[in-house]
Amino acid sequence: MAPPSAIEVLPATDTSTFTIPDRLTIRHIAKRRAASGKLIAGVAAAADVGAFKGRTHHVHKPLAKRWDHRLTDEAKTRGGSSLKEAAKFLKQPGLISLGGGLPSSEYFPIEEMSFEVPNLNSATGERHAVLSVGKHDMAHGTSDYDLATALQYGQGHGSAQLLRFLVEHTELVHNPPYSDWSCTMTVGSTSAFDMAIRMFAKPGDWIISEEYTFPAMVETAAPMGVRMDEGGMLADSLDEVLRTWDEQARGGKKPVLLYTVPTGQNPTGSTQSLQRRKEIYAVAQKHDLYILEDEPYYFLQMQPYTGPNAPDVPPPASHEDFLLSLVPSYLSLDVDGRVMRMDSFSKVIAPGTRVGWITASEQICKRYSVHADLSTQSPSGVSQMMLFKILEEQWGHGGFLDWLLHIRMEYTARRNVILDACEQFLPKDVVSWKAPKAGMFLWLCVAWEKHPDYLSKTLVEIEDELFHANMRHGTLLMKGSWFCPDKEVDTGKMFFRATYAAAPLDQIREAVRRFGESLREAFGLVTLADSGA
């Protein structure tokens, strides 16, 4: 299988040489929690993120760089909500406030809420647990979070109750190597990207991305006059693009923003190795790029693919092994604080939560949450409550890792089904692929130069014909051209994107069989039935 594009993945991910001193463990978090006492965070409380982080772990870490030279005027001048500032006066004992315009919780017509969730560590053997929350659990001392708080107005960074868990999880998994990192919640990574563009890019700017990328991001940026370019996620290629940037020819100045999906990239399914990430980070330092690391698929990293007839690789044996099995993030390499990482619950809990979070330097997180206060505000309190009950009160950090491991094994099984089906049903003369290490997508490269109409039709015409031929055979795959950031660039290659995330396993097999038939027919090859296979 030939490398499909410039963003080919390096052969192996070598994590053995990668060690972080004083790596935080779940035990450390439990100890710190016990020492810090009960979390007190009432209505619309500002969170002290520093208190959620491991003080002993960052004493020898440097401060993040300042990004004033990269922020737009919009981001720099946004002063925040003056009325929320007035909240600081509320601490005076005995004060009666007729200030803030918050409705009384007695008019919230929801007295109690319950969620039935998988019981991951049941002592009693119960497969499900029912988690309940009342309106005034905090006053009753039965929980750190209740409906009177979750259903009220909140801060742009989200509730302190859920944010604490996210900060701890981030430190557990990524342990950023600078001291003043912070987290703030988002209403999802699409919104986070939209807000990041408004923070960092002016109309006419270019953003560097992979050769093929998630079109929603291009479509989000383009109407603001911001264009996305493939810099090639080969570090040399990225450096080359930036070194030789011709402002005149490009009609815009040299890019200062790099947008990347390093793990299980959409659409190519590729995963950058640690070595690749280090090289790209070095190029970003050289050209002073700010990096937007979009990682919805980070925990969809899978077990190695062993082929149709070999035994599966056993799952990681412990939480530590599991965390060590993950390719380190840009955030974990980010000595400068030049990364804004976007995390999402969409692929590991549910997209409908519309809750995610970013991790970046305090300066950037502060700018982000000030903007959120004046636009998206908090994520839904109903969603935050659901996540809090599951993650914080039911599963804990260990249970969440168990769940992520469960998801990993499920996606491994799904990926293996589609790869086995491809081996069995696809004509390898005209289609090639690489086993994805992470994510939801298989990127199928079609050798269109072997198509009977190669000399008389364009790539886009033949791609469209194949798309409709697939539909006639009863299977839908996405066109690769839909993922080109710059529609005017001719990559010369043809791809289709298949996802193994959603359909039942037998239907995935059947869809691949139909795709194989469709290709054989279009390319005039012998059908599997004819060949007796």
Added chain:
Amino acid sequence: MAPPSAIEVLPATDTSTFTIPDRLTIRHIAKRRAASGKLIAGVAAAADVGAFKGRTHHVHKPLAKRWDHRLTDEAKTRGGSSLKEAAKFLKQPGLISLGGGLPSSEYFPIEEMSFEVPNLNSATGERHAVLSVGKHDMAHGTSDYDLATALQYGQGHGSAQLLRFLVEHTELVHNPPYSDWSCTMTVGSTSAFDMAIRMFAKPGDWIISEEYTFPAMVETAAPMGVRMDEGGMLADSLDEVLRTWDEQARGGKKPVLLYTVPTGQNPTGSTQSLQRRKEIYAVAQKHDLYILEDEPYYFLQMQPYTGPNAPDVPPPASHEDFLLSLVPSYLSLDVDGRVMRMDSFSKVIAPGTRVGWITASEQICKRYSVHADLSTQSPSGVSQMMLFKILEEQWGHGGFLDWLLHIRMEYTARRNVILDACEQFLPKDVVSWKAPKAGMFLWLCVAWEKHPDYLSKTLVEIEDELFHANMRHGTLLMKGSWFCPDKEVDTGKMFFRATYAAAPLDQIREAVRRFGESLREAFGLVTLADSGA
């Protein structure tokens, strides 16, 4: 009590001459629903809003005007999400899709969700009802909406299931007088305003607002280079500002956007009468303004205030009387489709839902939801499910109106408590007010020209001293100057904003008593205790 500002409310709201032909009733909706059959709307289904509206009610209505000349380049060029477009192919029977990157609902770790809510129309006398939803209720035929759908990705306009209710409610209450109106959900009105500014305003533009307005809106607009000006919500004053607009002096072109909170305005508590609304709409037509109608307090319209010693006015006797008691909205007068109305659940259900909706012409709603697809996406599915269970499945339209009437009577009682306390405790020599007809706020005008330091200090200095004096007396009121859209304009008047929405009734009384003491002390008046009152 002197009129506090240019946005003084006209003496009486005369709705007797205001009739809408063919006004929709709850009975009409029930009939239409029965005729249209079961709502089928699966994962991320696009909603057919037209099907939710009363066809017999708009045959003689005109089409909305087009707003191409008002939309920004950003709004006009936003093409929408190409991958969501691909969803149209999914209707082919027997098709297996490996297309959309949606995770399987088997990995959503929530099997069931329940909400305990007030039972408004109980036959059995139960005061609460428990509403439950499972993952696959739609497949089982037990509901039109389930967790597998609500927790999945959705459309920018929100789920068809909840949107149908909102469209019907909007027609019931406002019955817009043009035919191609539509609704689309928001993640709250602050976000809707932020998105509207990006749709309609360019950097350097001015927006016309009330003389005092909600600062978050000013703070949202300002970093985009958009300034807000008080046009005075007197129609004559608005016309004057626009007729005499001096681009040179103002450093920007004549405003084309009007932002207004017509009912229970924040901070002044004022409510524009129907006559005032008609006059302002006529000015908007004359100058071709587009109107952003922000109405979080619309259903906090209260019973008339009768004073401390007179009997209360009985509540509206029927749903029809209740709806007729409401001042008609700009939307209900909007023959041109020049209004984008923002509705919110924050004051009548709970702010933490982060769900609201806009009503505007199809052109504008389409631009809005395309933008949402690429930024905020849907509101939280968890919130949407909660609202659907309460509004659609438990209360219905009648029950929701009952709830809104309950809220109306509660706010009436709260407002009466603060007004009675003001009558009793405040020194009328130096403070005056008007009884609010709607909303959460009492706007207290302080005659600072009677302050001992009037000649030696500025308004802002004395306002700040009074603010801190109030704090020393144990009560927090908001400074009026925090609500000036243009900090450079000296209104010459001093105000404090008090809310009666949140504190317990006895504390509201006590806070007003303290404020009275604080004022008497500052102005060197006889105290209530000294005077024997």
